[in-house]
Amino acid sequence: MGRQSWSGLSLLWQSLSRHRGWREQWRKPEPKPAYDAVIVGGGGHGLGTAYYLAAEHGLTNVAVVEKGWIGGGNTGRNTTIIRSNYLFDESIAIYDHAVKMWETLAQVLNYNVMYSPRGVMMLAHTVHDAQMLKRILHANRANGVDNEWLSPEEAKAFCPPLNIGTDIRYPVLGATLQRRGGTARHDAVAWGYARAADALGVDILENCEVTGIRRDAGGAVEALETTRGLIRTRRVGVVAAGNSSVVMRMAGVRLPLESFPLQAMVSEPVKPVFPCVVMSNAIHAYISQSDKGELVIGAGTDAYTSYTQRGALHVDMHTLEAICELFPCFRRLRMLRNWGGIVDVTPDRSPVIGTTPVPGLFVNCGWGTGGFKATPGSAHVFAWTLAKGEPHPIAAPFSLERFRDGRLIDEAAAAGVAH
Amino acid sequence: MLLIHCPYCGERPEIEFSYGGQAHLARPARPADLTDDEWAAHLYLRDNPRGLHAERWRHVRGCGRFFNALRDTTTDRFAGTYKTGESAP
Numbered sequence: 001m002g003r004q005s006w007s008g009l010s011l012l013w014q015s016l017s018r019h020r021g022w023r024e025q026w027r028k029p030e031p032k033p034a035y036d037a038v039i040v041g042g043g044g045h046g047l048g049t050a051y052y053l054a055a056e057h058g059l060t061n062v063a064v065v066e067k068g069w070i071g072g073g074n075t076g077r078n079t080t081i082i083r084s085n086y087l088f089d090e091s092i093a094i095y096d097h098a099v100k101m102w103e104t105l106a107q108v109l110n111y112n113v114m115y116s117p118r119g120v121m122m123l124a125h126t127v128h129d130a131q132m133l134k135r136i137l138h139a140n141r142a143n144g145v146d147n148e149w150l151s152p153e154e155a156k157a158f159c160p161p162l163n164i165g166t167d168i169r170y171p172v173l174g175a176t177l178q179r180r181g182g183t184a185r186h187d188a189v190a191w192g193y194a195r196a197a198d199a200l201g202v203d204i205l206e207n208c209e210v211t212g213i214r215r216d217a218g219g220a221v222e223a224l225e226t227t228r229g230l231i232r233t234r235r236v237g238v239v240a241a242g243n244s245s246v247v248m249r250m251a252g253v254r255l256p257l258e259s260f261p262l263q264a265m266v267s268e269p270v271k272p273v274f275p276c277v278v279m280s281n282a283i284h285a286y287i288s289q290s291d292k293g294e295l296v297i298g299a300g301t302d303a304y305t306s307y308t309q310r311g312a313l314h315v316d317m318h319t320l321e322a323i324c325e326l327f328p329c330f331r332r333l334r335m336l337r338n339w340g341g342i343v344d345v346t347p348d349r350s351p352v353i354g355t356t357p358v359p360g361l362f363v364n365c366g367w368g369t370g371g372f373k374a375t376p377g378s379a380h381v382f383a384w385t386l387a388k389g390e391p392h393p394i395a396a397p398f399s400l401e402r403f404r405d406g407r408l409i410d411e412a413a414a415a416g417v418a419h
Numbered sequence: 420m421l422l423i424h425c426p427y428c429g430e431r432p433e434i435e436f437s438y439g440g441q442a443h444l445a446r447p448a449r450p451a452d453l454t455d456d457e458w459a460a461h462l463y464l465r466d467n468p469r470g471l472h473a474e475r476w477r478h479v480r481g482c483g484r485f486f487n488a489l490r491d492t493t494t495d496r497f498a499g500t501y502k503t504g505e506s507a508p
Contacts, residue, residue: 245467256463258440259492303438304421306492307469312420314434347463404459 003199006110025191026070026198031205034232035063037386038224039239040210040247042066043075044186045364045371046239047193047204048379049386051109054200056380057387062202063233064194065226067209067243071190074241077309077341078372079264079286079298081277083120083181085147087136087414090397091350092143097394098377099180105376111192113184114291119276120181121150121159123326125170129282133176136414140178150175159276161327168325170283183277183288183296189375213251213361221251221360237362237386242307242342244365251358255365256403257344260301261311262369265320265338267330269293278326285322294336297323301343301369311340343369347403349412353382353395362386363400424500425478426486439475441465442487443507469493473507476500 004010004023014021037053039046042064053059082102084095101108102115124130133149140147152164155175164172194204205228212225213236223232240247242259274289286298299319302311316338324331346352346366351374353364364382367374381392391399402408421433447453447461466472472492477485489498489507499508 243469245465246469254460254464254466256459256465258465258467303433303436304474304490304495305440305467305472306495308493308495312433314420403463404455 003110003195025195026204029203029205031063031208031226031228031231032203033230035203036061036233037235037237038062038231038233039064039237040224041073041239041241042070042190042194042204042206043073043239043241044189044193044375045367045378045382046237047190047197048375049237049239049364049383050202051193051197051200052380052383053387054197054202057383059387060201063205063231064197064202065205065208065210065224065231067207067227069206070194070204071187074341074343074371075190076187077264077339078186079288079296080183080186080372081120081181081279081286081288081298081370082115082117082184082373083178083277084145084373085120085122085136085140085176085178085181086411087139088409088411089139089143090409091411092140092145094377094381094394094398095374096143096145097380098374101376101380102184105189105192109192109196111188111195113188113192115182115184117180117182118288119158119177119179121155121175121177121276121278123155123172123278123280123282124174124176125172125280125282127173130173132414133174137176145178146180147176147178150177159274159278161274161329162278163326163328170280170322170325172326181277183290185291186372193379210247210250213247215251215358219358221358234360235362235386236360237364237382239364239382241365241367241371242344244344244363248356248363251356251361253356253358253361255352255363255400256346257366258305259307259342259344260304261306261308261340262301262343263299263311263316263338263340265297265299265316266290266294266336267297267333268336270295270333273329280322280326283322285319285326287323287327295330295333301345307342309340309342343367343371345369347412348408348410350409351378351398352400353378353398354385354391354400355389356400421495421497423476423488424497425481425484426500426502427482427484428478431478431481435478435480437477437479439477439485442473442475471498
C-alpha cells in the first residue's frame with residue numbers, strides 16, 4: 001500500500017467528500033518470522049532509523065518493535081527544544097546535522113512536524129555563566145554554527161516577558177541566542193517517521209516487548225524473543241532510551257548508563273505571549289509556548305535512578321520558582337499537568353552510537369536529557385551505521401570504546417548544569 | 420518526595436539527602452594491574468537495574484553520614500536501609 005500524499009489539495013478534496021477517504025497512517029501488521037534488521041524502540045530515533053534504512057539504504061525488510069505505543073515514551077514527553085549550540089566539535093557536528101535536517105523534515109516526510117526556528121536563548125546569571133556561554137558561542141562560530149551574544153536589554157527586546165531587574169536572586173547578565181534553534185511538534189515527529197517508514201515496507205510492531213536476545217554459537221545475534229513471538233534477525237539496533245540498559249543486558253552487555261526520571265509540565269493555555277525558547281542551565285528553567293498556548297516547562301532530573309516515569313514535586317517547584325522570578329507575569333498561571341520520562345544518562349552526557357562487542361548488535365542510547373533535538377541526525381547516522389556495519393563518520397566519536405580510551409566528550413562540564 | 424529512613428536519624432524527607440549512586444563498588448586493590456577495559460568498567464559501567472537496586476545515600480543536611488539502601492526502581496519503594504560496611508538485607 002503506497003503512502004497517501006497529503007497537501008492542501010487533498011485536504012480540500014477530503015472535506016468535499018466528508019473526510020471518508022483518510023487512510024490509517026501506518027499498518028498494524030503481524031510480526032513476520034524473520035527480518036533483515038530489527039529496531040528495538042519505537043520512539044523518534046528508532047522510527048527514524050527504520051525510515052532511513054529503507055529510504056537511503058534500500059533495506060525494507062525491517063521491523064520496529066515497541067513495547068508500548070508509538071509516541072508514548074520520551075518522544076511524547078520531552079519539551080521539544082531544538083538547538084545545536086554545544087561546546088565540542090563532535091557534538092556540534094551531530095546536533096547541527098540534525099538541525100539542518102529539521103529544516104526540510106516536513107517536506108521529506110510529507111508530514112507537518114511544525115518545526116519552528118523561533119530562536120533559543122540561554123541566560124547567563126553570573127560572570128562564570130557569561131564566560132562559559134561566550135566560550136560555547138565562539139566554539140559554535142568556529143564550527144560555522146550561528147550563535148550571538150545579547151545584552152540584558154537586547155535579551156528583553158527579543159523576549160519581552162523576561163525580567164532583567166537587578167534585584168532578583170539570579171539577575172540576567174546577558175544571553176546567547178541561536179536563531180536557528182526552536183521547537184517542533186514531538187508527536188508529529190514520531191507519527192511522521194512511522195507513516196513514512198511504513199509506506200516503504202517497514203513493519204511497526206506496537207505492544208511488542210523484547211524479552212530476550214538469542215545469540216548463536218559464535219556469539220552473534222540470531223533472534224529476538226518478544227511478547228509477540230520469536231523474531232529471527234542477524235542485525236539489531238537498540239534505541240530504547242531509558243530502558244537501553246535493560247535490553248542490552250539480555251545480550252550480556254553492560255552500558256555506562258544510569259536511568260533517571262526527568263520531569264516536564266505545561267500550564268493552562270493562554271494567548272501567544274512567549275515568542276521564543278528560553279533556557280537557564282544555572283537555575284534549571286526551560287520554557288517555551290506551544291501552538292496550543294500552553295507554556296511548556298522543563299525541570300531537572302530527580303536525584304535517584306528510577307524507571308517509574310514520575311518524579312517528586314520539589315523538583316518541579318525548584319524550576320517553577322525560577323520561572324516565576326524570571327517571568328513575573330506567569331506567577332498567577334496555573335499548571336495543567338506534569339509528567340516524567342526516563343532518561344538514560346552517560347558519564348559525559350554525550351550519547352553512545354555504534355557497534356557493540358556482540359556481532360550484529362548495535363546501540364544508539366545515552367541521549368540523556370536532550371535527545372529530541374537530535375532525532376533526525378541521530379536516526380540518519382545510526383541507519384548508516386546499521387547498514388554498513390561500521391560507524392558513520394559523525395557517529396564515530398560517540399563509540400562505546402571512548403570510555404575505555406579516555407576520549408570522553410564531556411558536555412556535562414560544558415553545560416555547567418548541576419547534574 | 421521520598422521518605423528515607425536514615426539508619427542513624429530515622430525517617431526524613433528526601434530533600435535532606437544526596438544520592439550517591441550504585442553501592443558496593445570497591446576500588447580495585449591494585450589499579451595498575453587492571454586492563455583498560457577493566458578500569459573503564461570500574462569507572463563507568465553501572466548495573467542500572469529495573470528492580471531492586473543497592474545504592475548509597477548521604478544524610479547531607481542531617482547527620483552527614485553515608486549509608487546504603489535497597490530500593491525498587493520500578494516503584495521507588497525502599498526495601499530497607501543499612502549502615503556502610505553492613506551487607507544488604
